[in-house]
Amino acid sequence: MSRLIADCLIIIFNDLREKASSLYSCILVNRYWCRTAMPILWKVPFEFDIGNWDSLSNRKLYNLIFYLLPTFSKKLLLDNNIELPTIQEFSNQPLFNYISFSSQVPPNFINNMINNLIKKEDGFNKYKETGKKYLLEQEIYKLFINNCKDIKYFNWQTTQPLSQFHGAPTCFSQLRSLIMDLDFVTSRELFAMSQICQNIEELSIFECYDDIPGLIWFIDTQKILRSLYLHFKSFEKQCLGLSEVIERKASTLRKFSIEPWIISLSPKFLPSLINLQHLELKNFSAFNVMDIFRESEWEVSLSLASFPNLQYLETVFLPFSIECDLIEKSNGNILDIDICRMCNQDPNYTKKLIKAISTNCPNIERLIIEVELEDLHGIKEILINCSRLIKLNLSINNEDELECDEILKIIVKFSPETLHEITFCANFIFTLDGLIDFFENWKGRKPLIFYNL
Structure with a gap:
């Protein structure tokens, strides 16, 4: 009982x-x-940290953390002239080791705590301040890693050698979702952490810039990698080794995202992603002839690729027209499309793209796309053929500031019953009578969320 x-x-x-x-x-x-x-x-007590030492809740948390530090850590900090807060919040010893209940090692909270406690003083010395912050950060991370068990998510943004801290295998061995910033994480530490974490499912990597051996090895050791996000800090070098390790992980990958320069990565892995369900390609324009050459490599590789299980497609400023091919080879499985093209996009390709969506995406639920006033018949075909459409977001150039009431008439007449959220960019110009007629004719249908941004 x-x-x-x-x-x-x-x-x-x-x-x-x-x-x-x-x-x-x-x-x-x-x-x-x-x-x-x-x-x-105490499972997730650090999500609401506001970074303000003066807040009572933060003072209590900081005091508690210092109370729970081992004696040798407190002595180390005091010996290095790091003053600990006066612990006034506890009249008795805490009843629990609260840190052991936490399901997270919170880098943002730790950073805020350090910045609040180590402040500039008279006779400020930058090197001494940096040293104090590093030492305090080290002891706090040691406390968390030694006490937190089997965390599932971690945002890795510290230069501390986390794998060397006592309790690291117990803390990180069950990690499933990892965000790392390569401005902090070294190749050596990635080699070490790969001995502990081998079951990452979601991996997000920021500030990529080269083929880092430790990173390639870390990715290679993951057994069930399903999602990979890459954010590059430079387009000067193209990562071939990183591309090759992605190719080796192709059988498990379901989601792949890259920004802001696709040319930073060799595209040779793309045809291998046959099980991909989610694809995001976000790109800026080419800067020189070599960039244009690398863009052409991407265009060829994407034309050779086929993603029959693709459900989500998002592209931003691709320098070539490949979305139609991807959509046509998706076996009708796409549920979500978000395409943002250059301002000087080819009207003929836009028509072709709309045709591809209306013909090959019967199950689509969300569509974000740029159109021309001449494309209204195509939008009608989308509304007729895509009977599960829920959200529609349309953008237009409309430099001549033409009236756009006709699109309202088409939507109210041909849209499926499922459609209940419509967004138009500010370039769509509607008359008052056109809007009144639209909302009058919408009565009796599912309540509508309508934006004209």
């Missing part, structure tokens, strides 16, 4: 997890409720 009561309480307390004040009230009922609710209350 007691086990049943405990299970019921855990279910109730988990439902209250996003209502911290209500959950906090539960721990005050009695000791049993306190022991049951406390791990849930």
Whole structure:
């Protein structure tokens, strides 16, 4: 019976997890409720950090963390002239090791804490300040890593050698989602962490700039990598080794995203992504002849690729016209399309793109696309053929500031019953009578969310 009561309480307390004040009230009922609710209350206690030392909640958190630091860590900090806050919030020893309940190692909270506690003083010395911050950061990370067990998500933005800290295998071995910033993370540390983390499913990498051996090895060791996001800081070098390791992970990859320069990565891996379901290609324009050559490599590789399971396609400023081919080879599985092209886009290609969507995307639910006033018949075909469409977002150039009421008439007459969210860019010009007629004719249908931005 007691086990049943405990299970019921855990279910109730988990439902209250996003209502911290209500959950906090539960721990005050009695000791049993306190022991049951406390791990849930402290599972994600750092999500609401506001980075302000003067806030009472932050002072309490900082004091608690310093209280829980091992004696040797406190001595190390004091020996290096790092003053610890006066702990006034605890009249007695804390009842729990609260850090051990946390499901996260919170880098933003740790950074804010360090910046709040290590401040410029008279006779400011930048090197001393940096040294103090590094030492304090080190001891706080050690505390978290030694106490947090089997975390599932981590945002890696520190130069600390995390893999060397006591408890790192227990803390990181079950990691499933990882964000890393290569401005902080070294190749050596990636080699070391690859011995601990081998089951990453979602990997996001910021500030890519070259074929880093440790990064390539880290990706290669992942057994179930399903999602890969790459953000490049430079387009000067093209990463071939990174492309090759992506090709080796192709059998498990379902989602791939790259920005802001696709030419930073060799495209040779693209034809291997036969199981891809989600593709994002976000790009800026070419800068020189070599960039144009690398863009042509991407165009050829994409033309050779086929993504029969593709459900989400997003492209931004691609320097070539390839979206039609990708859509036509998607076997009608696409649910979401978001295409943003250059301002001087080819009207003929826009018509071809609209035709490809109306013909090959019967299950599409969300569409963001740029059109011309001459494309209204194509929009009508999309509305007729895409019977599951829920959201429609249209952009237009309309330099001549022409009236656009005709598109409203087509939407109200031919749109499927599922459509209930419509967005027009500000270049769409509607008359008052056109809008009144539109909303009058929409009566009796599903309530509409309408934007003219």
